[in-house]
Amino acid sequence: MVRFENVSFGYVxxxxxxxxxxxxxxxxxxxxxxxxxxxxxxSLLKMIYMALVPSTGRLxxxxxxxxxxxxxxxxxLRRRIGVVFQDFRLLSHLTVWENVALPLWVDPSQxxxxxxxxxxxxxxxxxxxxxxxxxxxxxxxxxxxxxxxxAIINKPDLLIADEPTxxxxxxxxxxxxxxxxxxxKQGTTVIVATHDSKLLQRYQHRxxxxxxxxxxxxxxxxxxxxxxxxxxx
Amino acid sequence: xxxxxxxxSSDAPLLFIQWAVGxxxxxxxxxxxxxxxxxxxxxxxxxxxxxxxxxQLITKQGAKQEQQKKDATEQDKQRILQLVRGTPAIAQAVWxxxxxxxxxxxxxxxxxxxxxxxxxxxxVIDVTLKxxxxxxxxxxxxxxxxxxxxLLIEEHNRWFxxxxxxxxxxxxxxxxxxxxxxxxxxxxxxxxxxVGVALHRETIDILCLVGARDAYIRKTLTRRFSxxxxxxxxxxxxxxxxxLVGLGALHEHGLFWxxxxxxxxxxxxxxxxxxxxxxxxxxxxxxxxxxxxxxxxRML
Ligand SMILES: Nc1ncnc2c1ncn2[C@@H]1O[C@H](COP(=O)(O)OP(=O)(O)O)[C@@H](O)[C@H]1O
Ligand SMILES: [Mg+2]
Numbered sequence: 001m002v003r004f005e006n007v008s009f010g011y012v013x014x015x016x017x018x019x020x021x022x023x024x025x026x027x028x029x030x031x032x033x034x035x036x037x038x039x040x041x042x043s044l045l046k047m048i049y050m051a052l053v054p055s056t057g058r059l060x061x062x063x064x065x066x067x068x069x070x071x072x073x074x075x076x077l078r079r080r081i082g083v084v085f086q087d088f089r090l091l092s093h094l095t096v097w098e099n100v101a102l103p104l105w106v107d108p109s110q111x112x113x114x115x116x117x118x119x120x121x122x123x124x125x126x127x128x129x130x131x132x133x134x135x136x137x138x139x140x141x142x143x144x145x146x147x148x149x150x151a152i153i154n155k156p157d158l159l160i161a162d163e164p165t166x167x168x169x170x171x172x173x174x175x176x177x178x179x180x181x182x183x184x185k186q187g188t189t190v191i192v193a194t195h196d197s198k199l200l201q202r203y204q205h206r207x208x209x210x211x212x213x214x215x216x217x218x219x220x221x222x223x224x225x226x227x228x229x230x231x232x233x
Numbered sequence: 234x235x236x237x238x239x240x241x242s243s244d245a246p247l248l249f250i251q252w253a254v255g256x257x258x259x260x261x262x263x264x265x266x267x268x269x270x271x272x273x274x275x276x277x278x279x280x281x282x283x284x285x286x287x288x289q290l291i292t293k294q295g296a297k298q299e300q301q302k303k304d305a306t307e308q309d310k311q312r313i314l315q316l317v318r319g320t321p322a323i324a325q326a327v328w329x330x331x332x333x334x335x336x337x338x339x340x341x342x343x344x345x346x347x348x349x350x351x352x353x354x355x356x357v358i359d360v361t362l363k364x365x366x367x368x369x370x371x372x373x374x375x376x377x378x379x380x381x382x383x384l385l386i387e388e389h390n391r392w393f394x395x396x397x398x399x400x401x402x403x404x405x406x407x408x409x410x411x412x413x414x415x416x417x418x419x420x421x422x423x424x425x426x427x428v429g430v431a432l433h434r435e436t437i438d439i440l441c442l443v444g445a446r447d448a449y450i451r452k453t454l455t456r457r458f459s460x461x462x463x464x465x466x467x468x469x470x471x472x473x474x475x476x477l478v479g480l481g482a483l484h485e486h487g488l489f490w491x492x493x494x495x496x497x498x499x500x501x502x503x504x505x506x507x508x509x510x511x512x513x514x515x516x517x518x519x520x521x522x523x524x525x526x527x528x529x530x531r532m533l
Contacts, residue, residue, distance in 0.1 A: 049442065051533060071447060071530065079444035089439055093240035105236050106445035115234045150443070 001027045001158060001189045002048055007057030009043060016055065018044060019213040025191060030184045032200055033193040035210030041193040042086055044210065045160050048191070049083045050074055062157075079107055082156030084164040086193075088147040090135035096122065097131040100150045110154065121149045125175075140167035148176055152183060159183060161192045165199065177203060238440060238453050239433050246425040246432065247461040253421045254517060255465030257414045258510045262473035265509065268407045269502055272400050286368065288317070288326075289385040290356040290377065316376060317358060322368040325361040333357075418513050419520045426458065426524040441533045450529060455521040462517035466510030474506060 002025040010016035017040045025031055033041050046052040047059060050066060059066045062077055069077070082103075090099050097118055098105075104114035122128055125145050135143050144167045151159060159180065165173040177199070184190050194200070200207060207218040290313070310328055317326040334357050362368055374384045430437060440450055 051438075051442065074533075075441070075444055075446050078442060083442060089435070089442075091240075091436055091439060093436075094236065098236050101236060102238075102440075103443040106238075106440060106443060106449055114236075154444075 001025050001029075001062065002191075003058075003060040005058040005060070007047070007054045007059055009040075009047060009052065009055050011043075013055070017213055018210075020057070021215050023208065023215055023217070025189055027189055028184070028187050030180075030190045030203075030205040031192070032203075032205055032207045033191055033210065034195055034200065034207055037195065039210040040213065041210055042162050045083075045162050045191070045193055048158075049081055049160055050078065079103070079154065080157040082151035082154065082159045084144075084148050084151040084159075084161040086162035086166075088135070088143050090143060090146055090150075092134060092136050095132050095134060096127060096138070096146050099135065099146060100153055103150060103154050107154070118149075118153060121153055122146070125149045141169060141172065144168050145172065145176075148179075152179065155183070155186075155188070157188060159188050159190045161190070163193055163195070165194070165196065173199070238445070238450070239436055239457065244429065244432070244457075246429040247457060250422060250425050250458055250517065251461040251465035253425075253465070254418060254462040254510075254513050255469040257418050258466040258469035258513050259473050261411055261414050261513075262470060262506055262509050263476060264407050264410060265505060266473070266477055266502065268400075268403055269505070271403065273498060284362045286360045286362065287387040288358040288360055289387070290358070291383045291385065293378070293381050293383055313377070313380075313382075314358070317360065317373065320368070320373050322363055323360055324363045327359045329357040329359055415513070415516055418516050422458065422462075422517050422520040423524050426454065426521050427528060429454065429458070430525065430528045437529075438533055447526065447529045451522055451525045454525045455518050458521040459514055459518040462514045463510070466513055470506060470510045 004021045004023050007018065007021045008016045009018040021044070033044065035041050043052060047054055048061070050061070053067070062080065064073070064077070066074075090096075091102070094102065097115065100122055101114040101118035104110040104117060119128075119131065122131060125148070127142065127145055127149065130138060130142065130146075135146060138146070144164065148161070148164055151161065161180070165176060168176070180190055180192065181203070192199075209216050209218055314326055314328060317323060368386075370384065370386055377384045437450055
């Protein structure tokens with residue numbers, strides 16, 4: 001599903017914040033991505049949802065080399081990827097309902113049921129009373145819920161969540177993780193960036209740990225930031 | 234239900250496009266109509282006067298012209314007219330009455346009859362030539378000279394060919410201006426689209442990330458910019474039409490250029506005025522589409 005081969009990335013040419021990363025997210029797996037603030041978690045996820053391009057190395061998505069993809073092919077892949085952005089990135093001129101309907105709306109084959117599905121999903125997320133509200137009038141936790149619902153609205157093959165539960169209470173966190181698990185069981189590949197050690201303990205999944213620009217994997221659920229004996233092939 | 238992918242809030246580039254296209258459409262419409270009317274007036278005159286010459290008879294031997302003309306008897310008139318009509322290239326000849334001559338002189342002398350009466354009027358014959366016959370005035374001039382008259386022939390065609398040349402240059406000038414205005418419109422749109430995209434950068438990024446195709450974003454932007462251009466263009470067209478009607482009303486004969494214009498030409502004129510804003514809306518739409526595509530290709 002996702003394969004990094006010697007991928008390096010830096011916002012400025014001389015200074016790589018991610019160095020020679022090699023790892024793979026196989027179809028149907030669930031990974032946590034952890035690491036200190038500023039370690040490069042968001043940057044790594046941005047490469048996966050094609051908002052950033054690797055400086056060097058080879059990135060494969062859905063068995064396609066990303067650097068060989070044409071624009072319309074990238075769009076097709078993005079329709080199979082759901083993203084919960086760290087800063088939500090909800091559109092302030094659209095209502096909650098329209099924000100959630102957007103990924104379906106821009107796809108002509110799904111436009112017809114966009115609003116209906118969006119309403120159902122928002123009701124499930126306890127946001128049914130806020131359909132016509134604008135994001136900036138909601139609390140951080142509510143906005144995060146909307147962002148999550150938008151990410152899963154088109155049942156993505158790959159779900160990327162960048163600290164998706166930083167602002168929501170325990171109960172909501174559990175609900176969303178239950179949903180992520182549900183999607184995972186149905187075959188969605190999931191990667192969740194977090195530095196919440198409670199989550200890592202509660203949900204037993206593989207843990208990728210970013211430290212000093214390199215990645216180590218910890219298959220143990222108990223999160224201790226000790227490096228692995230050897231990096232992934 | 235519908236969804237406006239881009240914010241509708243007062244959008245500076247859109248307003249700019251609207252007023253720029255408005256100004257351009259107004260200038261283009263007024264210029265276009267101006268040339269249309271000028272060319273119509275000239276061709277109207279030309280139709281009336283082509284194949285016409287005016288002959289003036291001046292009595293020789295230094296005698297006072299006024300006296301001579303008044304002395305010219307009905308018999309003399311008939312004799313001269315017969316001679317003129319007998320010339321091969323001439324189809325028709327009419328002796329202009331005094332009032333008619335005064336009317337013809339009015340544009341030069343004004344309507345002050347006193348002045349007109351104070352000067353001597355020449356004898357004037359309005360001559361219609363046969364089509365495709367060249368007038369050889371020499372025998373006519375000779376005979377009239379024998380009878381005691383000097384013949385002056387005034388050809389209108391030469392005057393008109395000068396005017397046509399001028400009109401041709403004016404049309405070329407207007408065509409150049411139209412092209413220039415189109416180029417300006419295209420340039421304005423090009424920069425405004427870039428400003429617009431920069432302004433909505435976050436929205437467009439998110440649209441891309443949730444799987445919107447370039448074509449969708451392109452269409453959204455093009456529809457908006459074209460609509461702004463249409464609003465400005467329609468407003469300017471109405472304003473241009475009002476200006477022209479107003480100018481017509483200022484003229485003492487009312488809508489002067491409409492008095493003689495055939496219906497088809499009037500329809501053509503208003504039709505062209507209707508088309509002009511759409512030409513610029515088309516330019517805006519095309520440039521928006523191309524520019525958006527260019528800008529998008531360099532984005533996510
Ligand atoms: N747009 C950017 N331009 C330049 N530097 C950036 C940008 N975004 C992030 N960085 C830097 O890259 C590093 C990694 O950031 P980020 O990927 O956001 O880390 P994390 O998500 O793990 O907190 C940080 O040092 C941050 O300052
Ligand atoms: Mg981050």
